[in-house]
Amino acid sequence: MENIQLTVGLAGWALIILVVSVLLICLLQVILTPAHKQHEINLREAMNGDFSALCELVNEYMAGEDKKYFKKYPQHAVDVFNAAKKLVEIVESRNGEKNPELEDYYWLGMMYEEGFGTEKNLDKAREYYQKALTTTECWCGDAECYQSQRAEIEQRLKTLN
Numbered sequence: 001m002e003n004i005q006l007t008v009g010l011a012g013w014a015l016i017i018l019v020v021s022v023l024l025i026c027l028l029q030v031i032l033t034p035a036h037k038q039h040e041i042n043l044r045e046a047m048n049g050d051f052s053a054l055c056e057l058v059n060e061y062m063a064g065e066d067k068k069y070f071k072k073y074p075q076h077a078v079d080v081f082n083a084a085k086k087l088v089e090i091v092e093s094r095n096g097e098k099n100p101e102l103e104d105y106y107w108l109g110m111m112y113e114e115g116f117g118t119e120k121n122l123d124k125a126r127e128y129y130q131k132a133l134t135t136t137e138c139w140c141g142d143a144e145c146y147q148s149q150r151a152e153i154e155q156r157l158k159t160l161n
Contacts, residue, residue: 039069043076046083054083055139058107070116081117084108102149103139105132113156122160129157 038056045053057080070077084107091100109128112121132153138146 039073039076043079043083047079051087051139054080054087054107055103058084058110077117079117081111084111099137100131100135101137101139102132102135102146102153105129105135106149106153109153109156113160126157126160129153129160133157 042053042056046057070080088100088104088108091104105128109125109132111117112128113125114120133150138149140146140149
């Protein structure tokens with residue numbers, strides 16, 4: 001009889017350990033979600049000058065998908081802003097080697113307009129939106145996309161005036 005009680009006791013402990021292990025694994029998965037990892041990777045790559053990583057970060061923010069993420073990690077918003085500013089400075093310093101694209105200026109304008117990673121500055125937002133409208137190239141490389149983005153910038157400018 002004692003052996004049976006001991007076996008049930010061990011089985012109970014084994015079940016508790018199993019449940020706790022499953023809960024810990026679930027908690028780790030929530031903490032280390034792929035989206036969180038991708039943000040970290042994109043942020044690191046954007047800070048090292050990777051334009052496509054910067055595109056991902058800014059596009060996610062603009063689509064509203066990750067505003068909660070950037071509210072939780074405000075320094076990342078500052079880092080994204082600094083990366084965008086750095087890339088524009090690099091593009092502008094190349095003297096025609098690579099022409100600035102519409103998005104280069106658009107994102108900085110949006111960041112200044114919304115205060116994403118920086119203080120809101122509507123004058124700076126207007127300045128970068130105007131620069132965006134003077135460019136003839138866009139990252140998407142498609143005329144319809146280019147016109148759509150120009151229309152969005154023109155709309156943003158109207159709301160700022």
